Amino acid sequence: MSVLEKHLDEQDLARSLRDDVRVGLTATPKSLPPKWFYDARGSELFEEITRLPEYYPTRTERSILREHAGAIARITEAKTLVELGSGSSEKTRLLLDAMLSRGTLGSFVPLDVSESALSSAVDALGLAYPGLSVTGVVGDFIRHLRRLPDGDGRVVAFLGGTIGNLVPAERSAFLGDLRSVLHQGEWLLLGADLVKDPGTLIPAYDDAAGVTAEFNRNVLRVINRELRADFDPLAFEHVALWDAEREWIEMRLRSLRDQRVHVAELDLDVAFAEGEELRTETSAKFHRVGLAEELAASGFALRHWWSDPQDWFGVALAQAITT
Template structure:
């Protein structure tokens, strides 16, 4: 069975408008910031895939260990007929769950949602080819805006893997989880991957690898702004900075200006000044404790939580049910 035509809720002009707004707001704020979603053009996605293979970057490997061990149990507990993945990318880890659910029987539909139409076309075609009995229905959308577009009906299991929820600030997380619960029916399931609080000596190198791949990934956001908005950032004039914030229990990635500079962004009719040593925050990646995540899920209307972790207790996977 071939993949169905993509369902488009996010056009190129929507992405362009979102970038313009985020850049205008973030670079005129004090202190300056940008959201991490703009890392992921084609080059940024390649760099991130490279990051996931680095020896320092444990989250992808640890989550895969959990899913490989627990996929059959997840399939039995949920008996899902529709599998939905948010921010699906290549959907590679998802295959562990697709295998378990199709082996169990009953799974009829796979719905990956991602902002990238080109990435979705490739991944949905591959999934449809490898799982010929499965209906594959890709949705081009933003998981912070388009949860109400998820298909209704069937016994649904929604995946939000990779620790991506950690990129949302606490108020954003609460809004996301409330929106997720509103999009589901009682009895539907949510499977969520979270990086766990641990010794910063393990966490920090995952964002500051010896090969410098994450540094290039971080600077890539400046290249995106140069290309899309005509800006004249010199990415080489910014140093990659990683900090562990013990109060909030999150990692911050920043770019530090190595010299004073003025950056022109013609498409926004904007000029932005950087002082030497001034930092631009590009990502927050929160780490979680089991009880804290359980409280957030409960507040949003999820219960029946089952929590698994890898043998080294680096990464957690939580299965929760909408009540």
């Protein structure tokens, strides 16, 4: 059985985009949230990025899940698997297969902001797993955690290193909110990219083929289309920097000349100086100890940790506890 619940619609998304663009383009320094990369073209570009030789996170996380999905199923005895920011749920099939083989899983709840991507994934999963109840939730994992179906025996999967797109205060708030909707003993399965040599990190966000650069500029095309702006995407160059103090990658768009941009739907004119940068993404990298401390501060105990032989990526299994 497949069901789609909607807690976001096109008006919600349009209002959110307008608010984010107005705030971000009038701030100093300028910035935009990374979620606006992902229209249909942006999603296609990101799928292409995950197959690039420089982009290790997706294949490394997949290898960890492939090796340890059976153990995750055995430890958690999951009745319901929830996935936040599910997208196509491709990697999640490794968990579904293991949990169904274990014989405990009855339902899968993917949550994503993209109704079209989620609808396609729900339909495909319904066909692939006819005995599984699949309830897709169209929503934002920051705003709509309380819309997740209640129950017991839930495992919440937050994969892909997406936790790194939240700055520390946002991570703390998100983890606290997630803990508040889970019962004691339920689980969080968290994928986290780890701190490593910048020579490995930076090319993952600045590939030789220029796919990530095109992905980065796509946010300008989204604003042009949705808010009737007149950005010239080719007047901005893609920049990826490693901030060693904060231990995160920053993606930016750097203006190649002095220019002015008009955003008609906001009646907003924005000036960019030559060399001025617009931050479009932060991607924090973690140490096991630091991540365990962040989890503990929000009411989660790190019970199991799996990594790859190079320690490039970690998968944490944490349990909701009483603090």
